[in-house]
Amino acid sequence: MNKLVSSFTAAPLPQGAVARVSLAAPVARLVLRARGDLAALNAALGVTLPSVVGHRAGAGEIEVLCLGPDEWMLHLPPGQVGAVSASCAALMGSHPHSLVDVSGREVTLEIDGPRAAELLTLGCARDVEAIPVGQGRRTAFDNVTVILWRDGPAAFRLDVWNSFAPHVAGLLETGCRELAAEAA
Amino acid sequence: MLLIHCPYCDETLPEVEFTYAGQAHVVRAADPASQSDEEWENFLYIRSNPKGPHYERWRHLHGCGRFFNAVRDTISDRFLTTYKAGAPRPELSSLLGDRT
Numbered sequence: 638m639n640k641l642v643s644s645f646t647a648a649p650l651p652q653g654a655v656a657r658v659s660l661a662a663p664v665a666r667l668v669l670r671a672r673g674d675l676a677a678l679n680a681a682l683g684v685t686l687p688s689v690v691g692h693r694a695g696a697g698e699i700e701v702l703c704l705g706p707d708e709w710m711l712h713l714p715p716g717q718v719g720a721v722s723a724s725c726a727a728l729m730g731s732h733p734h735s736l737v738d739v740s741g742r743e744v745t746l747e748i749d750g751p752r753a754a755e756l757l758t759l760g761c762a763r764d765v766e767a768i769p770v771g772q773g774r775r776t777a778f779d780n781v782t783v784i785l786w787r788d789g790p791a792a793f794r795l796d797v798w799n800s801f802a803p804h805v806a807g808l809l810e811t812g813c814r815e816l817a818a819e820a821a
Numbered sequence: 822m823l824l825i826h827c828p829y830c831d832e833t834l835p836e837v838e839f840t841y842a843g844q845a846h847v848v849r850a851a852d853p854a855s856q857s858d859e860e861w862e863n864f865l866y867i868r869s870n871p872k873g874p875h876y877e878r879w880r881h882l883h884g885c886g887r888f889f890n891a892v893r894d895t896i897s898d899r900f901l902t903t904y905k906a907g908a909p910r911p912e913l914s915s916l917l918g919d920r921t
């Protein structure tokens with residue numbers, strides 16, 4: 638079994654006036670790989686899997702982001718993993734797929750504040766402002782693979798693998814201090 | 822910094838999200854047992870090294886994760902086109918025509 642709660646314990650995360658970083662509450666994470674007609678999987682999950690890379694869908698407490706043409710990241714309450722896994726497993730014969738619990742692999746940093754997007758440019762070469770609100774992207778932050786969710790004009794979530802989390806959090810802390818110094 | 826168009830994401834993105842993956846359209850023989858030593862050598866080791874347009878594979882590693890093909894000019898580093906894996910090899914004449 639994967640360890641659900643990450644071992645990453647950040648030192649006090651930066652809390653600037655223009656950009657804040659905080660550690661999100663633990664959530665269950667599943668990676669789904671599937672091809673072909675997805676209707677049966679949609680029914681099993683209770684949510685229609687988005688087909689465009691970067692698009693999101695949600696139903697109830699399940700949140701889905703399309704990472705690639707045949708790959709999705711699902712966030713859901715830990716208590717629902719058993720039921721979702723079982724209903725997908727029942728389809729294995731008729732619709733082969735892969736559903737992997739990666740809950741223990743990564744943590745989520747929440748980044749918000751009026752200059753949150755600017756803070757992310759510290760490590761993200763992509764045009765962060767161009768990501769539409771309500772979508773997400775897998776990208777690189779200082780060469781670390783991350784998943785960036787944009788929840789609002791100035792509200793982001795950054796999924797980072799455990800072993801990279803101290804590095805990414807450290808960079809964000811530096812950036813927050815720079816932005817705070819500019820504002821002062 | 823190079824900007825590369827991923828045909829799966831349909832976005833033009835910074836080079837750091839991508840990795841180079843060698844020459845494109847190198848096809849493994851359908852019947853490997855029929856291959857001579859020379860044919861295996863050619864398949865495994867012999868690659869072109871053009872000065873100019875080069876058909877090559879790239880992978881959107883920090884993104885959708887997909888391999889795709891590209892034609893890049895090795896002199897200017899300019900990408901003439903990118904296309905999905907499995908799509909037919911575009912004719913060079915059509916790509917160079919787009920240039921003007």
Ligand SMILES: [Zn+2]
Pocket residue numbers: 827828829830831881884885886887
């Ligand atoms: Zn892509």
